[in-house]
Amino acid sequence: MNIKSLFAATMLSLSVCALPATASAEEVFDAPVAARQAKETGLQTAIFAGGCFWGIEGIFSHTRGVTSAVAGYHGGNSGTATYRQVSSGMTEHAEAVRVTYDPSVVRYDQLLQILFSVGADPTLHNRQGPDRGPQYRAAIVPVTAEQRAVAQAYVAQMERSGVWDKPMAVKVEKHRRFYEAEANHQDYMLNNPNSGYIRRWDAPKVEALQEHFPQLYRARFRTG
Known part of the structure; x- marks a missing residue:
């Protein structure tokens, strides 16, 4: 069992009162404003991976202009696209989120800036937060x-920015089929606000979104 699953299972047997009432995000970065802005019209779809999909879905569900955020798996095949199998780290999938958005409200490059400011550390290889394994890699999956x-321009810009003191590990991956995760993983933060994992690792990311991107923060969830 991976760390996230073990943590969730353990917390089922513990009182939430045993947890700290608040926790800070692991780290927030001043990711640069994109030098190359996306030129898109009409509703668009994008796929992002940045560790546990619960938190990434939660972040984008609170982002203005996002009309849908769906947790799932990207990079492997249909026969192994289940949470149990992906959690083994042996299936080539990454936990990912498919985001549908209105570029007249939030651009693709702004979604990238949000992801790497409050969602994921682009310098970490095959891990984010407490989770380890290739299924938790940070990846950008362009669909157009x-x-x-x-995306390629933004990764190069992040490398040059001096914000991070380590090389970029995030990859721009080839678009393959996205498989929606099981129903219990959809809207996980919304449905499990008192989960120990959510309170420690993911809720602070949404708080950071509100603090650092107030113009793009939406208080109510937009569920997928």
Whole structure:
């Protein structure tokens, strides 16, 4: 059992009162404003991976302009696209989130800035927060040529920015089929606000979104 699953299972037997009432995000970065802005019209879809999909889905569910955020798996095949199998780290999938958004409200490059400011550390290889394994890698999965060009430019810009003192580990991956995760993993933060894992690792990310991107923060969840 991976750390996230073990933590969740353990917390089922513990009182939530045993947990600290508040916790700070692991780290917030001043990710740069993109030099290359995305040029898109109409509703668009993008896929992002940044560790546990519960938190990434939670962040984008609170982002203005996002009309849907769905937790799932990207990078492997349908026969192994289950939580139990992906958690082994042997299936080539990453826990990922498929985001549908209105670029007249929030651009693709702004979603990238949000992801790497409050969601994921782009310098970590095959891990985020307490979770370890290739299924927790940070990855950008463009679904259009415009997204790919913007993503590649943004990774290069982050490398040059001096914000991080380590090389970029995040990859721009080839778009493969996205598999929706099981129903109990959808809207996990919304449905499990007192989960020990959510309170410690993911709720602080949403708090950081509100603090650092107030113009793009939405208090109510937009569920997928």
